[in-house]
Amino acid sequence: MALARAPIAVIKDSEDAPATLAPGEKAYAALMTTGGGMDTYDTNTIPLSLQRPTLGTKVSEPINVELPGQVAFDNGARVTYWTTASGLALRFIMSS
Helix, strand or coil: CCCCCCCCEECHHHCCCCCCCCCCCCCECCEECCCCCCCCEEEEEEEECCECCCCCCECCCCEEEEEEEEEEECCCCEECCCECCHHHHHHHHHCC
């Protein structure tokens, strides 16, 4: 399994007010794994870490999130900011 060389780029248009959650509530982010870039690799896990609004300020150490099987990634992969509506997160992926 290969690991990503850098964090996945964020789709800037998906930025909104930070998602604020009460205990037990959910947040969503959409992930586009390929964007026509080079350096393709397959993996069945991705590291996830949370950070504060200021880039580089971690609030957690990375955890490995299991994917539903082998997934191809490339350096064109993109992710949205967190939102409280799953459809909103997907809107930014579908328009990319």
